[in-house]
Amino acid sequence: MAASSSGSSTLKRTLCTFIRYRSVRCVRQCNASIRTVCTSGSTSQLQPKIQSKGVSSQLRGVVGLEIHAQIHATSKLFACSRVAFCSPPNSSVAFLDASLPGTLPVLNRRCVEAAVITGLALNCTINRKSLFDRKHYFYADMPAGYQITQQRLPIAVNGSLIYSYFGGRKRNQVLSRCVRIKQIQLEQDSGKSLHDDQRSQTLIDLNRAGVGLMELVMEADMSCGDEAAAAVRELQLILQTLGTCQGNMSEGQLRVDANVSVHCPGEPLGVRTEVKNINSARYVARAIDYEIQRQKKVLENGGIIVNETRAFDSKSGTTIPMRDKEGLQDYRFMPEPNLPPLFVYEDEASVPAGVNPTQVVMIDRLKAELPELPGVRRARMVDQYKILPEHSFTLVNEDGLTEYFERVVRNTKAEPRKVIGWVMKELLGNLNQQSLKLAQSPVSPEALADLLNVLESGHISSSAAKVVFQEMWKAPEKAVEQLVKELDLGLVSDREKLLKICQKVVDTHPEQLNVPTTKSNLLTIGGLDLESHTKLKWKNTLQADPTLM
Amino acid sequence: MFPCCFIRRSFLSSVVNVRSGASGLGATAPGSKVTAGRRLFTSQSLHRAAPLRPTQPRCRLSELPANGAWSTGRRAAGCRWSSNRSSSNADFSSKIPQFPTWEPVAESQLPPPTKVSLDLVDKLERLALVDFGNQEGVNCLEKAIRFADQLHVVNTDGVEPMDSVLEDRPLYLREDTVREGDCAEELLRLSKHIVEEYFVAPPGNIPLPTREERSAMLKHADF
Numbered sequence: 001m002a003a004s005s006s007g008s009s010t011l012k013r014t015l016c017t018f019i020r021y022r023s024v025r026c027v028r029q030c031n032a033s034i035r036t037v038c039t040s041g042s043t044s045q046l047q048p049k050i051q052s053k054g055v056s057s058q059l060r061g062v063v064g065l066e067i068h069a070q071i072h073a074t075s076k077l078f079a080c081s082r083v084a085f086c087s088p089p090n091s092s093v094a095f096l097d098a099s100l101p102g103t104l105p106v107l108n109r110r111c112v113e114a115a116v117i118t119g120l121a122l123n124c125t126i127n128r129k130s131l132f133d134r135k136h137y138f139y140a141d142m143p144a145g146y147q148i149t150q151q152r153l154p155i156a157v158n159g160s161l162i163y164s165y166f167g168g169r170k171r172n173q174v175l176s177r178c179v180r181i182k183q184i185q186l187e188q189d190s191g192k193s194l195h196d197d198q199r200s201q202t203l204i205d206l207n208r209a210g211v212g213l214m215e216l217v218m219e220a221d222m223s224c225g226d227e228a229a230a231a232v233r234e235l236q237l238i239l240q241t242l243g244t245c246q247g248n249m250s251e252g253q254l255r256v257d258a259n260v261s262v263h264c265p266g267e268p269l270g271v272r273t274e275v276k277n278i279n280s281a282r283y284v285a286r287a288i289d290y291e292i293q294r295q296k297k298v299l300e301n302g303g304i305i306v307n308e309t310r311a312f313d314s315k316s317g318t319t320i321p322m323r324d325k326e327g328l329q330d331y332r333f334m335p336e337p338n339l340p341p342l343f344v345y346e347d348e349a350s351v352p353a354g355v356n357p358t359q360v361v362m363i364d365r366l367k368a369e370l371p372e373l374p375g376v377r378r379a380r381m382v383d384q385y386k387i388l389p390e391h392s393f394t395l396v397n398e399d400g401l402t403e404y405f406e407r408v409v410r411n412t413k414a415e416p417r418k419v420i421g422w423v424m425k426e427l428l429g430n431l432n433q434q435s436l437k438l439a440q441s442p443v444s445p446e447a448l449a450d451l452l453n454v455l456e457s458g459h460i461s462s463s464a465a466k467v468v469f470q471e472m473w474k475a476p477e478k479a480v481e482q483l484v485k486e487l488d489l490g491l492v493s494d495r496e497k498l499l500k501i502c503q504k505v506v507d508t509h510p511e512q513l514n515v516p517t518t519k520s521n522l523l524t525i526g527g528l529d530l531e532s533h534t535k536l537k538w539k540n541t542l543q544a545d546p547t548l549m
Numbered sequence: 550m551f552p553c554c555f556i557r558r559s560f561l562s563s564v565v566n567v568r569s570g571a572s573g574l575g576a577t578a579p580g581s582k583v584t585a586g587r588r589l590f591t592s593q594s595l596h597r598a599a600p601l602r603p604t605q606p607r608c609r610l611s612e613l614p615a616n617g618a619w620s621t622g623r624r625a626a627g628c629r630w631s632s633n634r635s636s637s638n639a640d641f642s643s644k645i646p647q648f649p650t651w652e653p654v655a656e657s658q659l660p661p662p663t664k665v666s667l668d669l670v671d672k673l674e675r676l677a678l679v680d681f682g683n684q685e686g687v688n689c690l691e692k693a694i695r696f697a698d699q700l701h702v703v704n705t706d707g708v709e710p711m712d713s714v715l716e717d718r719p720l721y722l723r724e725d726t727v728r729e730g731d732c733a734e735e736l737l738r739l740s741k742h743i744v745e746e747y748f749v750a751p752p753g754n755i756p757l758p759t760r761e762e763r764s765a766m767l768k769h770a771d772f
Contacts, residue, residue, distance in 0.1 A: 073725050074725050074726065074727055075725050075726060075727050075728075079729060080723070080726065080727060080728035080729040080730075081727065081729045081730035082727045082730050088733070088746065089733070089745075089746045089747050090733045090736055090737065090746055090747070090748070091730065091731060091733045092730040092731070093730060093732070093733070093736060094729035094730055095729070095732075098736050098739075100739075106721060106723050107720060107721070107722055107723065108722070108723060108725055109722035109723065109724065109725065110725035111725075112722060131712055131713075136676070138678070138754055139754065140748075140750030140751070141750075152712075193750070194747070195752060196752075197752070200751075200752050201744075201749050201750065201751065201752060202749070202750045202751065202752050202753075203744055203747035203748070203749060203750075204747060204748040204749070204750050205747055205748075206736075206748070330672070330676055332676060332677075335712040335713060336713075337713060337714075339713070339715075339720060340713050340715035340716055340718050340719070340720045341712070341713065341716060341720065342720050343719065343720070355719065358722070358724070359719060359721065359722050361722070
């Protein structure tokens, strides 16, 4: 295996140098005289380029994801030590995690339930009987020399994840896609290794060793980085809703490895490379897109793709080959001798007599306790409040926005469609501008509801309301009515007063008399005075009730 | 061969010790030296009780290597077990067959012998961290594989493979509580080198020496 991979890489290198040499010659010819490029000699060099360009334009990326989700539990999968992030090194390590002799694995019921709940949420078939295996490989952060996983018969198989992402030409259409889930299995995490290159050593922290992971293996149904990122985001939302995983990629609770290859549609799949070290949801799309581009370029230049593992470097946005593992790794899978098969029961009736109830995991009970999944919630928002799918997508995507929206709707007479416009544009716009989270918003749902009530009652105009909203943002302790009075933005409906104002505007700008007296023109004329006069003028135009114009 | 013999000897010796302990040492027939796993075979005459044949006979290769002198001797004389233990307690029926129930397996019944190539040796050394040493080690492995090939004679049609001897027991599920941990000092005491509460390891897997390097190393070693 080692021989073949090195042979192919040398072949690739010679091919690349050959083509580079030819292209350099082509450039020199171009520099010599522009005409000769289009005519003799270089046509033979141009033609293969056109051909390969045609090939590369047909190449489509194929992406499959392997996601490791850390189970949100108090203790680890097989040992009774604590699952904690950022605790002192080696402080929550049991003897089993350190692989000291004389220890045996004891399975945690919470982890089994978490895997079953996740399987049910992703429409998987739960295997009534599942088996544990040992996967052997040597690495310093895995002191046992093997990892207990479920390779032959995992706990859940054949599910699907339906996700939506913003697509279409303007990226404002919500497109729905489905990716098949091959299996969900329980496995152990390895420890953490900190590489100290200066002193040529690795520091091992076993706090994370033995923590339960759910590995979700997805089929290669995706074709680009955006789809993969949307799938990961959807999975993150689902896991957070279920409570089985906190889904925080920066803390390592959700790890994504991508298997990327390119091929022409209809032909067999190309050689795939594995991309690791993707630390955040944003980088998922970037890493996969870069890798697809790189593979297309390699094939365009006549090279071949090597089956290797590449690490994503977020600083440069590129993938770098990791240390070469000599050929395919042989894990020597072996049934775990210390763990009998795991049985999960359908319902009360299928449990054999004399089994302790604490030892039983029942599928129908867990199914009944499933919370409202994000997809279901999106559909409900569209049905209940008659809002657009794009808006419900954003509502469910942001943490806590759905609750905020529902509270506003409850406290206001305004229609949900108007509310959603306010929430999307004004609220989210301000939050994004100042990089705040929803929890840090100075405007509470009740305050926004008050503002919308005042708007509905006709006391102020919508543009005035926007000004009030900005003031509320700056001074959250003041009530809406107080602010309206302070800024004197109440609508003026008195006809006499309005006529006086309009006359004043017309008098001060006699040159504009020829301009048709539309509301917008009057407003703009009034606005022209902003520099020379006080704010009073601007407020006057705002106060003017448009309908009475 | 050898592993098989070792297992049987220790098994029998444990049985013999139990019996002696129960019935008293003097009661057993003379000439039987009951030392822990040493000399087990005596030249007592065998009682011709009806041999207990298990449903699937254990098979033995009809061809044995030349360097198994005492095992060849064993084959010639039948199994010189001291089966007179059963004679002391007539109503004790042993589950152990009194006579060997082997039937030698013909070479023709077995699949072709597996050759272990040098590449495979390298791979195995890397995966399992065993040191084959020299050609004898490889030969030993090949013979062990040949011995295991006897399993191919057994008909397993319609039989589910067993993955654990514990398959009839339920897997114990424990509560999600924290009962261990907080023993950093104890664990770090086990390691020679530590850096500020971390274990120290080399920067990556140290590759094993290649074949050429190894022969160079061995040339300089004193053998």
